[in-house]
Amino acid sequence: MADWIKKLPGPAQVYLEDKRLDEVECIISDLPGIARGKAVPATKFARQKYFHLPDSIFYQTITGDWGEAAGDEGFIEKDMILKPDMATATAAPWTADWTLQVIHDAYDRDDKPVACAPRNVLKRVVQLYRDKGWEPVVAPEMEFFIVGRNLDPAHEIKPMMGRSGRPAAARQAYSMTAVDEFGPVIDDIYDFAEHQGFEIDGITQEGGAGQLEINLVHGDPVKLADEVFYFKRLIREAAMRHDCYATFMAKPIADEPGSAMHIHHSVLDTKTGENIFATSDGIETEKFRHFIAGLQNHMPSALAVIAPYVNSYRRYVKDHAAPINLEWGRDNRTTGIRIPLSSPKSRRVENRLAGMDCNPYLGIAASLACGYLGMIEATEPKDEFKGDAYEGDGDIPQVLGQALDLFEEAPALHEVLGPRFAQVYSIVKRAEYEEFLQVISPWEREHLLLNV
Template sequence: MDKLIKWLKDNRITELECITADQTGIARGKIMPTNKFISERGIRLPESVLLQTATGDYPDDEVYYNILDPADIDMILRPDETAHFLVPWAAEPTALVIHDCYDSVGNLIELSPRAVLKRVLKLYEDRGWKPIIAPEVEFYLTQRCTDPDLPLEPPIGRSGRKESGRQSFSIDAANEFDPIMEDVYDWCEAQELDIDTLIHEEGTAQMEFNFRHGEPLQLADQVFVFKRTVREAALKHQIGATFMAKPITGEPGSSMHIHQSLLDAKTGKNLFSNPDGSSSQLFLNYIGGLQAYIPSLMPMFAPNVNSYRRYLPGADGNAPVNIEWGEENRTVGLRVPNAPPEARRVENRLPGADTNPYLALAANLACGYLGMTMDIKPRKPVSGRAGNEADPDVPFNLEAALDMMSECEPIREILGPNFVDGFIATRWAEYEGFKRVISSWEREYLLTTV
């Protein structure tokens, strides 16, 4: 805490945002003066915050009170002094500090997404393994839209025109939004976020930022902060930014690809490669674990109803509908990039940009851990184009995915039964809310025909 206090004073911070991520990835917490934060050294929030949905609703009472104390008690949030960031868009010197959630006797709250990731990382630490990851995050820039019944439109760029057509990797198309991207870069630098390259993705005004590889908890924190940074930069320029998995009909979805490798914690050597440079058994087992357990963890890679609109055949879906693996093959769900042995890694291409970064990384590492500890063999690699048919082992709708996750005992054990039950309950609660809304498609095609 002393280092954090010194940092706050050195940067003359007058206001603090004390936050933690809920199941959806929304920042929940309190805003307070710095002096109050220093004197209190922590805040309290109702435990029920961690079961709140994107709509502000909660699971039904039976599930709610089976997971939480019936008295709706407070949890204690303590700051992680390594997870502090400036808020460069604020009018006065402001910082945000990410907090961990504890119960009254000092145990991490199982429902907390950050605690779930820490739980999985402890399993790696106990075996002398150090996972390294690098996320790639996509999003759309759009015109401001205040009516949810209207489809999103591309924003007007600096040329005064709307973008049209597919512009993958176009420098000129990316430069259309230079004023916004410059703010994103400047603000990320101020926050010490490890962003690397920017590219224009395939969709209209769709962008992607790649992060430099690093430690999973730190990068989960950074992606959590990055999403807010992008939204704030867009708002400054009177446009919108969205990380929805599939925000626009007929356009590709937005993903959060996860590159992952494994080091020996003592020597720093890549355990995915043998001394002769070939693939190690741990590497193959890791892929085997991804193939075996991704189906049961799809709700953590694709947590919303909208998430599954990415998984469509052809370019309209633009996301893998399989869990095959192969080297330098972008048609498979698990791609192994061409890299030297010391950088051998696998890229999980299934997660959407709408996922909670703590939970996506926890799920990904849990799959690999189970594969390595259970000696799970992968399928044969795919050398050519993977089929366009959906893998029958993978649930590509939210209902089936939630049912499958609830029945997987190894996942309940590794992530914690309270978390699994609570997470599934919030997804069901959101889904029930979705089913109460009549869509424009239903009105257009069923109103006068059935």
């Protein structure tokens, strides 16, 4: 066995035990969160210290068009230097041969991190915390739908057929019988996750037809974002083995709840390892309140990052399990910011606004950035909300264009995420939004064609 294989993470070594590694997938996340990269023979990977991809992968919209974000040099598609982070090496257990995946980090010709690479954006935010003596901890929750194959975009998305031969039922949150309907898909998800060394904290049925949630154990933000990035592919592959699709659209089915990526946050003191959100006797600290205030004050400007598509805003519907405002409350799932029941050691803040369609690196980075700004600015949150927050007014953007306006007018947020990233992101999302506005929808043809 080659020396570099002996240094792989434990699960990858177990996966390859007594096997011959055939291929390594060298990957990096683009702005939407799609894995870009190259597949190379294992023997070639062992010899290379890096590989190249053009920086234009960060200027591409979800439809494959381009935003004019290349900068002063023009659209020359200059090469980035992509270096492997071998701590991320993990199996690709759905492939026909023995394959590893390795996440890479992007650097420019001067060996500086490429500012618009999503993983670098998150690393930047985490480092700002560490510079203050804080260690951020996150725990993402992933919601998604298992749906029937959809080969024609003109057709509505339908729930998958369950094990019983009937379509997946809605309004069955936390039902074990509903979970059993997806048994074969879930079995493969567990098997793939085990091969990849990922620890699942639980799988539950959510309120939508064919909607599931996977919770991950809390930990380092970059590591958890890597896992969500990997999990999206893992779950899609498991679903396709059973003649269905997994979708992470924020709102794939009308009249059903949308899919969120709730993010739980706590912050530790680097020196003591203690949670800075509460004292040992349970008293909540100033930093706890300031973090909440940061989410309330800056999340509207960050919404274009955690709700990145036109479809994302269809999720924020009153009484459909998604928040419509940035009120905060204890053990209250109607508020955008929830404080779950916990011990002082585990005191945390849950951001319920992020959609599962966001790039996990950017979604976590944006949420952490807002909390960071609150702690730096030492601002106070609004009073705790008591009761049903759906009875209040909405205070978040309702469409992507409005969210982009707020993002573009947020210099403090840009400084935390990185000015170059903010510039590129805005240009690419504007191009994407303007492309959408050229599309005439079936609703318009049905109600306007002969009636106006």
